[in-house]
Amino acid sequence: MKRMDRPQFFGKLAALEEERLKKALWNLYWRGTASMRERIEAELDPQPDRPKRQAKEPVLPKLVLSEVRDFVALARCGAYMGGDRRVSPRERTRWRFTFQRLVGDARAALQGEDVGDAAAAMEELIDLACQMKDHEYFRSEDPVEAARFVVSDAVALLWSRLRDQYGLSGFAERAAPQLMRWESRHGWTRRGDGSVNEKEVSLAGLLAQMLPSLDACIGFADYYLDALDRFARDSAVQPKRSWGSDTYAREQRTAALAEWHLLLLDKLAESEAEDRLDRLTDHAALGGPELVFLRARLAHQRGDVARARDLMHENLQRLPGHQQFLDFATAIGAPLPPHAQRIAEERARFAKLGGPHSTRSPR
Numbered sequence: 271m272k273r274m275d276r277p278q279f280f281g282k283l284a285a286l287e288e289e290r291l292k293k294a295l296w297n298l299y300w301r302g303t304a305s306m307r308e309r310i311e312a313e314l315d316p317q318p319d320r321p322k323r324q325a326k327e328p329v330l331p332k333l334v335l336s337e338v339r340d341f342v343a344l345a346r347c348g349a350y351m352g353g354d355r356r357v358s359p360r361e362r363t364r365w366r367f368t369f370q371r372l373v374g375d376a377r378a379a380l381q382g383e384d385v386g387d388a389a390a391a392m393e394e395l396i397d398l399a400c401q402m403k404d405h406e407y408f409r410s411e412d413p414v415e416a417a418r419f420v421v422s423d424a425v426a427l428l429w430s431r432l433r434d435q436y437g438l439s440g441f442a443e444r445a446a447p448q449l450m451r452w453e454s455r456h457g458w459t460r461r462g463d464g465s466v467n468e469k470e471v472s473l474a475g476l477l478a479q480m481l482p483s484l485d486a487c488i489g490f491a492d493y494y495l496d497a498l499d500r501f502a503r504d505s506a507v508q509p510k511r512s513w514g515s516d517t518y519a520r521e522q523r524t525a526a527l528a529e530w531h532l533l534l535l536d537k538l539a540e541s542e543a544e545d546r547l548d549r550l551t552d553h554a555a556l557g558g559p560e561l562v563f564l565r566a567r568l569a570h571q572r573g574d575v576a577r578a579r580d581l582m583h584e585n586l587q588r589l590p591g592h593q594q595f596l597d598f599a600t601a602i603g604a605p606l607p608p609h610a611q612r613i614a615e616e617r618a619r620f621a622k623l624g625g626p627h628s629t630r631s632p633r
Contacts, residue, residue, distance in 0.1 A: 331391070338391040351408070366408075377392070395424070414460070422472070445493075446497040447500075447501075450494075452473060453530065455526050473530070478533055487538065527556075532564070565581055590607060
């Protein structure tokens with residue numbers, strides 16, 4: 271059924287009595303999803319517990335950082351899920367207002383001359399938001415959507431201020447480890463849809479705009495490789511986790527950073543910094559099919575077509591339906607494994623008929 275537009279909807283509402291409007295809203299609130307309930311609650315009670323500062327009162331970066339650290343610590347220890355007297359039941363249901371206020375304070379503090387404490391506060395909030403996708407810190411189906419927090423917007427502001435304050439080298443030193451922690455291939459909301467998800471962009475896309483010259487890209491790549499080296503060294507001395515968990519973590523990390531790695535390949539191939547690509551494609555902190563794909567792309571770039579074909583054949587044996595792998599393998603004439611061949615033929619047949627078919631990479 272075709273949905274009403276705004277004038278039509280408001281026209282229908284105008285004919286309803288107040289009691290019927292309340293009943294309709296109550297049914298929507300009581301029977302709707304948790305996300306819907308959160309949005310209705312936000313409209314009914316939009317003011318946070320703590321009084322707002324006066325418009326002209328400046329924020330104090332040290333105070334903001336202290337408040338942010340307290341909030342993050344309470345969230346990570348489960349205080350907002352219940353069973354902790356440090357957070358009242360009322361505050362547990364209103365956590366998103368506290369989060370939004372702290373984000374606003376951190377943004378305001380970043381406009382100051384010395385961004386050190388403000389940058390640390392925003393980094394803490396972004397770290398928490400990235401972890402919300404996989405951890406139950408708050409009672410919400412999709413906490414990032416509920417908080418209306420666009421991670422990539424916050425990162426763009428933070429990185430631009432770091433670059434302004436510390437120059438390209440200082441920015442790269444700080445941002446490279448953050449890129450490793452924060453980049454997400456499919457965004458930061460759980461459902462992957464909604465108003466927040468629509469506004470998200472990849473962090474690799476942000477860096478493509480912030481590193482326009484080859485020298486800038488080389489400089490950032492060096493700090494990024496150093497960050498990977500430190501991570502690999504730290505991981506080597508940590509207690510081993512369950513069997514296969516380290517391999518899975520490397521694969522997930524490499525998949526999240528795939529767009530950034532391809533950007534480095536495009537920028538650094540056939541330049542005086544091409545040796546960085548060799549370090550990247552053989553790094554101990556990375557692994558999985560996306561790293562094999564990167565090696566195949568680099569081999570093809572250097573004219574070693576046979577190796578590129580072998581690597582893509584290997585990849586498609588593991589992920590026969592990965593559309594990006596299929597496209598590249600077909601382009602370079604790599605032999606397709608039987609299952610991958612059947613998938614490619616089926617998709618080509620659907621495309622010829624104009625029918626729907628999925629080209630989304632399996633994850």
